[in-house]
Amino acid sequence: MNRLMRVAFPLLAATILVFPGSVSAAGKTKLLASATVKSVAPTTLTVTADGKDTSFAVDAKTSVIGKGIGTKSRAKGGKATIADLLNAGDRVSVTYMEEGMHATKVQLLAAAK
Helix, strand or coil: CHHHHHHHHHHHHHHHHHCHHHHHHCCCEEEEEEEEEEEEECCEEEEEECCEEEEEECCCCCEEECCCHHHHHHHCCCCCCHHHHCCCCCEEEEEEECCCCEEEEEEEEECCC
16 A cells, blocks of 8 residues: 555656646636526627626537427527527526636526516
8 A cells, every 4th residue: 555655646746747737728617606698699698697797708519408498409400599599587507618708508597487
């Protein structure tokens, strides 16, 4: 066990020292747990949380999930934009890259009534 520790710790330290750039280059992912959609366009999503508006860039790689999203997407032939899937007033959570404020995933928590 002692021999394993003497080998494992230096290897771990060397790995961290050799590859620190790959960790920071990926950017930081953040979560906005609950927000209300203020407006939505094919390339931009603006939400309100805690009285503050935040805009996110969205594109075809932005994943939109939630109840009814698959049905709406199929109705558009699988080529739905985020503007086809979400409406003002919907409650969502947004996972995004801090650099560039790009939404990677938007989860519909509750549709607007």
